[in-house]
């Protein structure tokens with residue numbers, strides 16, 4: 001398999017690094033996960049297209065890895081190729097966004113073209129330095145811009161969809177398509193962007209504001225985050241989605257699950273919807289704890305929690 005996989009990258013033009021048999025625990029914020037056969041870092045669109053086409057022709061599964069901050073990879077690892085777009089990290093100002101004679105930012109709006117591999121926090125920092133407002137509430141969400149678009153990431157009442165104009169994707173036949181916001185049906189932590197397309201970039205809109213007020217809002221949100229969430233410990237953020245009209249964290253707490261532990265995974269005592277890897281956790285520990293917590297919440301509230309994290313790979 002490895003030899004065949006290596007050959008795939010030699011068949012057509014491919015610029016970028018390829019790492020074979022990589023433990024996914026190195027590439028996820030949870031620090032859990034068995035090996036992926038190949039992890040590829042294409043450096044340009046042509047390399048990405050070639051690897052997509054080759055993997056499709058050879059029937060090799062392919063998935064996109066952002067920064068792995070919303071992922072639980074099972075202990076048996078992932079067959080096929082993980083593609084990481086960290087070389088796609090351009091942020092450009094869109095001039096004349098509204099087809100006015102003036103640059104967009106003079107009208108009060110700023111249009112930005114943002115590639116998927118940009119870290120969300122780098123984008124927020126760029127916006128702060130340039131005096132563009134609209135994404136401050138997302139400060140502190142780890143991960144890439146592409147991952148945030150795919151997940152419709154959000155916090156404190158804001159979501160990435162609020163600023164999206166359009167999203168550019170590559171389909172599995174290598175074609176490129178621009179999807180307008182109203183085609184995307186963004187909803188809570190999801191969109192109808194198909195699971196098998198690759199988000200290359202998006203155009204977003206922000207408003208002009210002073211660096212000082214933007215910085216203040218960012219700092220306020222970061223403070224709120226710090227006091228309510230376990231930052232700096234291995235987790236994948238919220239494990240379950242908030243059900244309609246309720247908070248998953250509160251339901252888990254009310255079901256008496258705070259501090260519950262299975263193997264090396266523990267329900268955080270700061271925010272019950274965060275499960276922490278205490279050191280040597282396995283995906284089995286994690287999934288078993290998810291099931292126990294779900295059962296307890298169902299018993300105490302009648303509500304069935306749905307996972308927010310993406311679970312991929314095979315059992316070990």
Ligand SMILES: Cc1cc2nc3c(=O)[nH]c(=O)nc-3n(C[C@H](O)[C@H](O)[C@H](O)COP(=O)(O)OP(=O)(O)OC[C@H]3O[C@@H](n4cnc5c(N)ncnc54)[C@H](O)[C@@H]3O)c2cc1C
Pocket residue numbers: 029063064065066067068069070071085116140141142143144145146147148149150151152153154155197198199200230231232235236237238310
């Ligand atoms: C401490 C902590 C706090 C968090 N707080 C929040 C929060 O407040 N709000 C929130 O919404 N989330 C939060 N998260 C979860 C996570 O950070 C977000 O969901 C983030 O947007 C995921 O981005 P990523 O690049 O890490 O994606 P990954 O975890 O790598 O991938 C997530 C999914 O997106 C897909 N994907 C990634 N990039 C692309 C692409 N370019 N094209 C197509 N598909 C792609 C992957 O295939 C996968 O299905 C938190 C996580 C942690 C660890």
